[in-house]
Amino acid sequence: TDSAAPGGDSDAGPKALDELVVGFAQVGAESGWRTANTKDIQSAFADAGIELKFSDAQQKQENQIKAIRSYIQQGVDYIAFSPVVETGWDAVLNEAKAAGIPVVLTDRAVDSQDESLYVSFLGSDFILEGEKAGQWLLDEYADTSEPVNIVQLEGTTGAAPAIDRAEGFAEKIAENDNFQVIASQTGDFTRAGGKQVMEAFLKSNPDIDVVYAHNDDMGLGAIEAIEAAGLTPGEDIKIITVDAVKDGMQALADGKINFIVECSPLLGDQLVDIIKTLNDGGTVEKRIVTEETTFTQEQAIEALPDRQY
Numbered sequence: 448t449d450s451a452a453p454g455g456d457s458d459a460g461p462k463a464l465d466e467l468v469v470g471f472a473q474v475g476a477e478s479g480w481r482t483a484n485t486k487d488i489q490s491a492f493a494d495a496g497i498e499l500k501f502s503d504a505q506q507k508q509e510n511q512i513k514a515i516r517s518y519i520q521q522g523v524d525y526i527a528f529s530p531v532v533e534t535g536w537d538a539v540l541n542e543a544k545a546a547g548i549p550v551v552l553t554d555r556a557v558d559s560q561d562e563s564l565y566v567s568f569l570g571s572d573f574i575l576e577g578e579k580a581g582q583w584l585l586d587e588y589a590d591t592s593e594p595v596n597i598v599q600l601e602g603t604t605g606a607a608p609a610i611d612r613a614e615g616f617a618e619k620i621a622e623n624d625n626f627q628v629i630a631s632q633t634g635d636f637t638r639a640g641g642k643q644v645m646e647a648f649l650k651s652n653p654d655i656d657v658v659y660a661h662n663d664d665m666g667l668g669a670i671e672a673i674e675a676a677g678l679t680p681g682e683d684i685k686i687i688t689v690d691a692v693k694d695g696m697q698a699l700a701d702g703k704i705n706f707i708v709e710c711s712p713l714l715g716d717q718l719v720d721i722i723k724t725l726n727d728g729g730t731v732e733k734r735i736v737t738e739e740t741t742f743t744q745e746q747a748i749e750a751l752p753d754r755q756y
């Protein structure tokens with residue numbers, strides 16, 4: 448379904464792009480993906496000549512809410528943000544609605560029942576990403592009759608990508624009852640978090656076959672822990688991650704990761720297009736799903752030279 452911008456004086460006609468002001472409340476700078484996402488959004492708005500006010504919430508919801516409130520106070524024309532977790536947004540989104548400021552969700556979703564609180568949600572299908580990770584495992588172990596012990600490094604607790612990547616993966620691996628997730632814990636999408644949790648997993652689980660990490664950064668942390676334990680990542684313990692940022696793709700090409708499900712951070716141009724369409728009084732899709740693929744080790748070697756991030 449399409450939706451026009453709620454509130455706002457629609458008869459005011461389009462503003463000149465250099466008069467528009469957009470407030471963006473970013474999650475933080477927790478991962479290579481986030482850094483690439485921030486760079487892409489900032490350069491897309493610079494290229495479009497649209498002023499972007501930007502804030503980094505250090506992965507704290509109260510900081511994102513504060514940033515959104517300040518954008519409302521400043522009377523920006525549009526607000527865009529990537530909700531660090533799914534819940535707890537209705538109050539501040541109702542304040543933006545009351546102020547007639549349209550809100551666009553990028554990257555992550557909110558669980559609000561009231562869909563009038565945002566104009567569009569632009570981001571990946573995280574359940575599908577989890578399914579793609581699980582499908583690779585089904586194929587990889589198609590002929591095994593032995594149990595396959597999996598440990599899962601979860602993203603930020605309560606974040607849409609963490610919830611959905613776990614859900615999609617679990618649904619898929621349920622097709623083979625040799626698979627069992629023997630341990631699952633959040634590493635908060637960071638390299639340090641992934642390393643710390645993997646060290647604990649290695650201490651308490653003698654026989655781990657597979658790591659499923661909700662992002663490359665936690666997978667890279669797990670590699671450090673696995674090597675410190677004298678094991679060979681990609682061989683003794685297979686690793687599947689999500690994102691496909693440069694460091695992850697390098698580890699994949701080097702054989703330390705076995706499969707990566709891409710999650711594109713390049714949302715900047717699509718976000719600018721949404722703002723321009725709304726400014727022209729047009730309507731945008733309620734849900735815009737980003738294009739993305741998957742990479743094996745061979746495909747990573749091929750793709751690495753052209754990767755932008």
Ligand code: GZL
Nearest residue numbers: 477478480481554608636662
């Ligand atoms: C996914 C994004 C996630 C990435 C992580 O769209 O929200 O947050 O997968 C990032 O790398 O920290």
